[in-house]
Amino acid sequence: MTAVDGVWCDRCGEPVGASAHEACRTARTLEPPRYCPSCRRRMKVQVLPTGWRATCVEHGAITD
Template sequence: MTELSPATAVPAALWCDRCGESVAAGPHPACAAARALEPPRWCASCRRRMKVQVVPTGWSAVCVEHGERRG
């Protein structure tokens, strides 16, 4: 059985985690500004819409492929 190293466990960000568009298309200044106050809505690795829950102490976002992120 081969174990994945942390560097290969999650692919590099290919998609904007706020709007879901390609990061190769150029900078997303409006998305970067909004991310200061909002949780991610799209998985940056696979472009799947994530299930997001916001609570007074933070947020959690779950991608069915890549798991949970918290903030």
């Protein structure tokens, strides 16, 4: 999932339409999401040797 797949940016938590989020897209190629793109809640993130898992209490897990 990228910063533009939801209503909220999954890196900075701001509305997707508020700005271009080019820095967020660039950063997301190397790091996991921090905010749920559906509800803007801060997610629990676990970095694994094979990727990452981010979990929203409302929407569940997103994995890489």
